[in-house]
Amino acid sequence: MGKATREAYGDxxxxxxxxxxxxxxxxxxxxxxxxxxxxxKAHPDRFFNVGIAEQNLMGTAAGLxxxxxxxxxxxxxxxxAGRAYEQVRNSICYPKLNVxxxxxxxxxxxxxxxxxxxxxxxISLMRxxxxxxxxxxxxxxxARKAVAFAAQYKGPVYLRLGRSSVPDIFGDSYEFEHGKAxxxxxxxxxxxxxxxxxxxxxxxAAEELIEMGISARVLNIHTIKPIDKDAIIKAAKDxxxxxxxxxxxxxxxxxxxxxxxIVESIPVPLERVGVLDTFGESGKPDALLxxxxxxTADIVQAAxxxxxxx
Amino acid sequence: MAxxxxxxxxxxxxxxxxxxxxxxxxMVTEANSGHPGGSLSAADILVTLYFAEMKVDPKNPNDxxxxxxxxxxxxxxxxxxxxxxxxxxxxHEELLTLRKIDSRLQGHPSMKDLPGIDMSTGSLGQGLSAAxxxxxxxxxxxxSNRIFALLGDGELEEGMVWEAAMFAGHYKLDNxxxxxxxxxxxxxxxxxxxMSPLPIPEKWRAFGWNVIEIDGHDIQAIYGAIQTAKTVKxxxxxxxxxxxxxxxVCQMENVADWHGKAPTKEECQLFLGELxx
Numbered sequence: 225m226g227k228a229t230r231e232a233y234g235d236x237x238x239x240x241x242x243x244x245x246x247x248x249x250x251x252x253x254x255x256x257x258x259x260x261x262x263x264x265k266a267h268p269d270r271f272f273n274v275g276i277a278e279q280n281l282m283g284t285a286a287g288l289x290x291x292x293x294x295x296x297x298x299x300x301x302x303x304x305a306g307r308a309y310e311q312v313r314n315s316i317c318y319p320k321l322n323v324x325x326x327x328x329x330x331x332x333x334x335x336x337x338x339x340x341x342x343x344x345x346x347i348s349l350m351r352x353x354x355x356x357x358x359x360x361x362x363x364x365x366x367a368r369k370a371v372a373f374a375a376q377y378k379g380p381v382y383l384r385l386g387r388s389s390v391p392d393i394f395g396d397s398y399e400f401e402h403g404k405a406x407x408x409x410x411x412x413x414x415x416x417x418x419x420x421x422x423x424x425x426x427x428x429a430a431e432e433l434i435e436m437g438i439s440a441r442v443l444n445i446h447t448i449k450p451i452d453k454d455a456i457i458k459a460a461k462d463x464x465x466x467x468x469x470x471x472x473x474x475x476x477x478x479x480x481x482x483x484x485x486i487v488e489s490i491p492v493p494l495e496r497v498g499v500l501d502t503f504g505e506s507g508k509p510d511a512l513l514x515x516x517x518x519x520t521a522d523i524v525q526a527a528x529x530x531x532x533x534x
Numbered sequence: 535m536a537x538x539x540x541x542x543x544x545x546x547x548x549x550x551x552x553x554x555x556x557x558x559x560x561m562v563t564e565a566n567s568g569h570p571g572g573s574l575s576a577a578d579i580l581v582t583l584y585f586a587e588m589k590v591d592p593k594n595p596n597d598x599x600x601x602x603x604x605x606x607x608x609x610x611x612x613x614x615x616x617x618x619x620x621x622x623x624x625x626h627e628e629l630l631t632l633r634k635i636d637s638r639l640q641g642h643p644s645m646k647d648l649p650g651i652d653m654s655t656g657s658l659g660q661g662l663s664a665a666x667x668x669x670x671x672x673x674x675x676x677x678s679n680r681i682f683a684l685l686g687d688g689e690l691e692e693g694m695v696w697e698a699a700m701f702a703g704h705y706k707l708d709n710x711x712x713x714x715x716x717x718x719x720x721x722x723x724x725x726x727x728x729m730s731p732l733p734i735p736e737k738w739r740a741f742g743w744n745v746i747e748i749d750g751h752d753i754q755a756i757y758g759a760i761q762t763a764k765t766v767k768x769x770x771x772x773x774x775x776x777x778x779x780x781x782x783v784c785q786m787e788n789v790a791d792w793h794g795k796a797p798t799k800e801e802c803q804l805f806l807g808e809l810x811x
Contacts, residue, residue, distance in 0.1 A: 277700070284663045284701065287665060290664060310657060
């Protein structure tokens with residue numbers, strides 16, 4: 225097992241912050257959990273705790289950006305995208321201010337904290353805002369490279385990070401290309417498109433499908449917005465069926481974004497693996513992923529269904 | 535500038551304020567929508583800021599060392615546009631494009647659209663946080679510029695204002711000066727009846743702010759309060775400005791209905807007559 229994406233974020237922020245002196249980091253009393261404390265330790269003069277006040281977290285970051293700084297702000301995804309939604313929309317995205325929202329503890333794998341803290345709507349909320357870029361890294365390496373990208377990019381970015389450790393997928397030589405899908409394996413019978421922590425089980429599902437005589441292409445879509453339309457259309461043309469996998473509601477997230485692309489260009493059968501319009505609950509991350517149908521086995525089942533619909 | 539304005543300076547600023555009020559009435563009438571009441575109440579504050587205090591240059595609107603102004607009560611956009619036009623950021627004729635399609639003068643200020651707008655606002659409660667962020671950036675960069683913000687009294691009902699107030703007090707942002715345009719009225723009626731934010735000065739004091747109370751239509755008092763604020767170290771300052779909603783137009787004064795209603799063309803002529811020199 226590799227590191228959690230939030231761990232990679234804290235380390236990357238500390239390192240990039242040493243180079244880029246305009247980076248300022250704000251947190252809302254969760255710096256030990258979001259890992260901004262790693263930055264705070266290295267660069268105490270550029271770290272500000274706003275306390276438990278997420279609306280002000282976003283508003284203050286907007287002001288810093290308006291004055292030329294590059295603020296990274298962190299809290300749990302629930303509060304970043306949920307509680308402070310309107311501040312993100314009106315104070316950050318409308319004026320296209322250079323604020324990076326690194327939201328941790330996204331999805332069900334927050335675990336024991338339960339449904340009140342499990343953001344399964346944040347991709348949907350963030351991708352609907354004009355000027356916003358939405359990135360969901362799959363592992364620690366991709367998270368580190370995505371942080372470096374966000375620091376250089378001019379404009380608002382929503383970076384969705386997880387609490388739990390995830391398997392390493394990419395090596396050090398991996399290059400993050402904004403808005404570009406990453407093909408992990410090629411196949412001809414269907415394409416499995418996954419994001420975030422679902423990339424690892426998607427890859428495993430493809431291996432299991434081979435045993436059953438089904439050949440799956442696997443795409444990692446780390447940039448949900450702007451989404452890689454070309455890669456999705458090509459997948460639909462080449463393989464004729466798609467399964468999407470995300471630790472997020474099936475409403476409004478990756479599955480919806482992929483559906484939007486294919487229905488307007490090349491409609492093919494689609495199955496969405498995700499949280500089925502329901503709240504989560506307390507439990508161990510693995511137990512939650514099993515109960516809410518986000519496992520390798522669920523992806524395999526969806527793949528078989530979608531191939532059957534071709 | 536000196537501690538006190540000369541009588542001549544005050545008189546010139548009063549003329550400017552009258553011109554700004556005429557523009558407000560004209561542009562809201564032409565748009566047939568907008569917020570005249572809370573624009574008129576803030577005219578003297580904006581004119582004093584832009585013509586007697588703030589280091590800003592319309593020819594270099596993005597100067598990182600400039601003083602900055604955040605109109606937290608973004609619906610008072612007409613007073614900001616009219617003041618910026620007086621200052622030379624935009625031609626006066628353009629004021630009549632307010633709220634029309636393709637205009638740079640959006641219903642609420644948009645910094646991407648019009649040079650001179652330091653922050654996009656309109657959704658109440660968010661501006662002071664942005665002002666704090668700017669002030670923090672100035673501190674980090676060791677800039678001596680000052681950040682000004684103007685809030686409505688009804689706006690103080692937004693919880694986020696107090697998150698920002700707590701932040702500025704905690705981080706001792708003495709380069710922030712906020713005004714509260716205390717005209718006593720919000721859309722649905724008197725602030726004390728709708729949802730009382732009173733007592734206002736005590737609340738700010740409790741959050742660690744230096745508080746100055748003034749008559750918000752007395753230019754000498756506005757100027758003096760700003761000068762005092764500049765001398766206060768280790769604390770942000772809030773200037774609670776007692777104002778009259780609709781100030782300058784008899785029929786509009788202290789009438790909540792004029793919060794968000796445009797005058798008819800006939801009313802406009804009458805009101806402009808009243809605002810003549």
